[in-house]
Amino acid sequence: MLLLIACVNVNAATRERLSLDRSWLFHQGDVVESAIAGHGDSYSNAKAGNATGAAGNEYDDSDWRHLDLPHDWAVEGPFDPKANIAQGYRPRGIGWYRRYLRVDPADRGKHFELQFDAIATHATIWVNGNVVNRNWSGYNATYIDITPFLRYGDAMNTIAIRVDADAMEGWWYEGAGMYRHSWLVKRNPVHVVTDGVHATPRLVKDKQWSIPVEVTLNNSGKAASDVIVEVTLYDAAGRQVAQRTAPARVGVLANSTVQLPITVNNPAIWTLEKTNLYRVTTRVLQAGKAQDEVSLNTGFRTIRFDAAQGFFLNGVHVKLQGVCIHQDHAGVGVAVPDSVWEYRLRRLKELGVNAIRFSHNAPAAEVLDMVDRMGFVVMDENRNFNTSEDYMKQLEWMVKRDRHHPSVVLWSVFNEEPVQATEVGYEMARRMSAAVKALDDTRPVTAAMNGGFLTELNVSHAVDVVGANYQVPDYDRYHKAYPNKPFTSSEDTSAFMTRGEYKTVKEKNLIASYDDDAAPWGNTHRDAWEAIDKRPFVAGGFVWTGFDYRGEPTPNEWPSVSSVFGIMDLNGFPKTAYYIHQVQWIKDKPLIHIAPHWNWKQGDKVRVMVMANVERIQLLLNGRALGEQKVDPYRMNNFDVAFEPGKLEAIGYRGGKEVVRTAVETTGAPVSLELVPDRAQLNGDGRDALPVTVRALDAQGRAVPLADNEVTFAVTGGGRSIGHGNGDPNSHEDEKGATRRLFNGLAQLIVQTNYDAKDAVMISATAPGLQAARVTIPVKPVAAEPFVAPADAPLTFVRSWRIAPDGDTRPDPNQKLASFDMNTWGWGSPPMRAAAGSKYHLYRASFTPRKNLADGTGRIRFASLKGKAEIWLNGALVGKKDSYAAAPLDVALPAGDGKREINVLIEAEAGQGGGIEGNVTIEPAR
Known part of the structure; x- marks a missing residue:
């Protein structure tokens, strides 16, 4: 029989956080059941655990697709010109997921919580036929206490999730389905609640810091408990720095909060260059034994937004060189593996980015962990501007989950709301800001306003830092009107580029990559940064966007299906904008780049843009000097060059000496393919993934910049392809x-x-007329993270029974019971044991066998029947048991369609009770 847990290095005495990503069943499209009609069905439908259809326990999902999470079904589908342009012309619709769990009886009394990190978009979740959660956002996590609903032993538990991805929260591609991780968390009755440790450091004075740790406990047990809460702080090397304990009493089914302030002297400071992270470990002890343990990372740093000089980190001025990013990537949609997120962040770091605005929603928790380690500051943004209860919970969840991250320096309550310039907007923002401050008062609150901040009463009056989306003409005007209000660009630029294109062809929806084209509301990359960089009071900016993303293909429509705003394309391949910003943002090493490529026609007049962070540059063609210019750090440098084949070189000088050089060359026709993995090795944990660059080379081994060959991939060995893209x-x-x-x-x-x-x-790539490429990526065997063991679709359990009144006269096992009679017969589920005293006991249930068991090969199996028994199915006697002693019984299930009614008549031995003492299942023949 299936085991619940396969785990490695788990301390069973405390908590187990088990991945629930494996082995889901999926059905795309809605599952519509017949309308509920009649007394019996109406009555049953209203009762706990009696959800019908795909939400129910015994639904036949045997023909559903098997898959692992994360999963985005929208990216798997075709493009449709009739679908929503904002969603990248990808149909979304409705989908269903189901999964099964077996819980060991030894775990009875533990606290079980389901955690879904995000589901796009609206989700209804059932456990064992009970609605346990309805979630109204595709960006927040859901934590569900399922302890009351669980069955133990061989009686399977069913999780069913209906996902409505027709619901939209944004005007960009949002994906569809369970696109982040899922978890099962098993804890002792007295435990720390999820996100229940508040550990945000504060500078007290000089080099003395305090972490006013607050721990929230819960007790799901049956008795009040006295415990000791222990908080220990460790430095990056694992050395204990401080420890504090405090007693707590936690009532039955109640929460209790404990304060444990910790003082730390002269800690290592978290900076963008040295991301010193400390570990806060909280343990709950009872009678000296650990009951629960949870750890989180945090960092010691100070932040300040100054109205005149901008942003300061640890007292040092830092200009925010930021980008806005959405969460989809080529090939995988929004179901982005953690390691591909690491690749994306690494590309931003190489660009010179020091700040990220996750727009317009909270990112995955794993992404913020990476950001802490890699050294960025973050604007953490709420999705829905709404002060009603459901939406305030989303805001509060974000703050509780993320407040320990040193990278988070701003809470943003909204993006571009039409009511931002009104009293309504002000009142809503005031309440949301207050809710944030109640949970974390160490960071300022902002809102991304695309206007309206100069009216008499508006959102800017309710936030700490004013965020401006575009609005460059009003930068100075606002600062003059409110010289004491900190100000930042929260979104800027909105310029257009198609990677690798250097001629705009409107009829083909192609836009040249010279940074000449921007949206009417925006600016070019060069103009936007110049406006920010020259104004000390502007804390910095967040370019729209770091990467292209699906949907919102402005200024184009069909056949364009993704945006062209990105500094990089959907794959993370750089555009000209990448090099423009890189030379502006990186100062500690000399850089120089040339755009475009050098594959043109003889005599073409080519605009050459040189981007550099040095003092002067010189341009040479085939060794011949074409000119020298002083570097323009804002506009870049441009030359008009008559094309001739060969090598175009740019040389950078500082103090009259050459410090950097680059070149582009005319290539020949492609003759071979090349595969370039992003990393040298993969971990064999089933989660690690890496991008592989595919390109065509000429006879001299040079990448051909205009190649458009169709490539066929094959992946074998210890891995598989999960998608691909090309940035088009x-x-x-x-x-x-x-x-x-x-x-x-x-x-x-x-x-x-x-x-x-x-x-x-092992990866191979082939294309007609080109030499194939092959690459082998070593796989390091690693222990999988603890996980819930995969479960095949279970047997059909016959669970819900009616119980006739006991008697000494043999009843008719097929007697009719009025559909409106809910009280003459009782209700029950196995085991159902009748007390001694009556001779006859009658039980009735109905079930619909799975398709593969309805053809005459199925069996009805009774784990244990006590007493003589007759088994009647749809009015016909199909099996008997002739002994009084408790024993199993196996009865053939006749072929047939639809629902079956089963009646079990028990004759008890005199002076003995009888009944159905074990599970009743519909199984394949053994």
């Missing part, structure tokens, strides 16, 4: 298929290891 905003290729065309010389394949992989991942 007009491509309608299947992102999960076997082929992808190169776009301006590049494509990207994403491979992921299989669970428990030991073999290397």
Whole structure:
């Protein structure tokens, strides 16, 4: 029989956080049941645990698709010109997920919590036929106490989730389905609640710091408990720095909060360059034995937004060199593996980004952990501007989950709301700001306003830092009107570029990458940064956007299916904007870049843009000097050059000496393919994934910038392809298929290891007329994180029974019971044991066998029947048991369709009770 847990290095005495990503069943499309009619069905439908259809316990999901999470079904589907442009012309719709759990009887009394990190978009969740949660956002996590609903032993538990992805929260691609991780958390009755440790450091004076730790406990047990709460602080090397304990009493089914302030002298400071992270570990002890343990990272740093000089981190001025990013990536939609997120963040770090605005929603928890380690500051943004109860819970969840992260320096309550300039907007923002401050008063609150901050009463009066989306003409005007109010660009630029294109072709929806084109409300990359950088009072900016994203293909429409705002494309391949910002934002090493490529026609007049962070540059063509210019740090440097094949070089000088050089060359036709993995190795844990760059080379091994060959992939060994892309905003290729065309010389394949992989991942790429490429990526066997063991679709359990009144006269087992009679017969589930005294006991239930058991090969299995027994099915006697002693019984299930009615008549031995003493299941023949 199936075991619940397969786990590694788990301390069973405290808590177990088990991945629930494996082995889900999925059905795309709604599952519509017949209308409920009649007395019996109406009565039953209103009772606990009696959900019908795909939400119910015994629904036949045997033909559903098996998959692992994270999962985005929208990215798997075709493009449809009739679908929503904002969603990238991807149909979304309704989907269902189901999964099964077996809980060990030894765990009875533990506290069980389901955690879904995000489901796009609206989700209704059932456990064992009970609605346990309805969630109204695709961006917040859901924590569900399922302890009261659980069955133990061989009686399976059913999780069913209906996802409504037709519901929209944004005007960009939002994906569809269970696209982040899921978890089962098992804890002792007295435990720390999820997100229940508040540990945000504060500077007291000089180098003395305090962490006013607050711990919230819960007791799901049956008796009040006296415990000791112990909080220990460890530095990055694992050395204990401080410890504090405090007693607590936690009532039955109640919460209790404990304060444990910790003083720390002269800690290592968290900075963008040295991300010193400390570990706060909280333990709950009872009679000296650990009952629960939870750890989180935090960091010691100070932040300040100054109205005149901008942002200060640890007292040092830092200009925010930021980007806004959405959460989808080529090939995988919003179901982005954690390791691909690490790749995206690494690309931003290499660009010179020091600040990220996760727009317009809270990111995955794992992403913020990476941000803490890699050294960015973050604007953490709420999705829905609404002060009603459901939406305030979303805001409060974000703050509780994220307040320990040193990277978070701003809470944003909204983005671009039409009521931002009104009293209504002010009152809503005032309440949301107060809710944030009640949970964390160490960071300022902002809101991303696209106007309206100069009216008499508006949102800017309710926040600590004014965030302006675009509004460059009003930067100075606002600062003059409110010189004491801190101010930042919360969103800027909105410029257009198609990667690798250097001629705008409107009829093909292609936009040249010279940074000349921007949205009417925005500015070019160069103009936007110049406006920010030259104004000390502007704390910094957040470019719209760091990466292209699906949907919102402004200024284009069909056939364009993704945006062209990005500094990089959907794969993380750089555009010209990447190099513009890199030379502006990185000062500690000399940089120089040339745009465009050098594959043109003889005599073409080519605009050459040189981007550098040095003092002077010189341009050479085939060794011949074309000119020298002083570097313009804002506008960049441009030359008009008559094309001739060969090498175009740019040389950078400081103090009259050459410090950096780069070149582009004319290539030949492509002759071979090349595969370039982002990393040298993969972990065989089933989660690790990496991007592989695919490109075409000429006979001299140079990348061909205009290659557009169609490439076929094959992945074997310890991994698989999970998607691919090429950055073409007009491509309608299947992102999960076997082929992808190169776009301006590049494509990207994403491979992921299989669970428990030991073999290397072998990738081949072929294209007609080109030499194939092959690469082998070693796989390091690693222990999987603790997980809930996969579960196949279970047997059909016959659970809900009617129980006739006991008597000494043999009843008619097929007697009629009026559909409106809910009281003459009782109700029960196995085990159902009748007390001694009456001779006959009658039980009735109905069930619909799974398709694979309804063809005459199924069996009705009684784990234990006590007393002589007759088994009647749809009015016909199908089995008998002739002994009084408790024993199992196995009865053939006749072939048939639809619902069956089963009646079990028990004749008890004189002076003995009788009944159905174990599970009743419909199983395959053994």
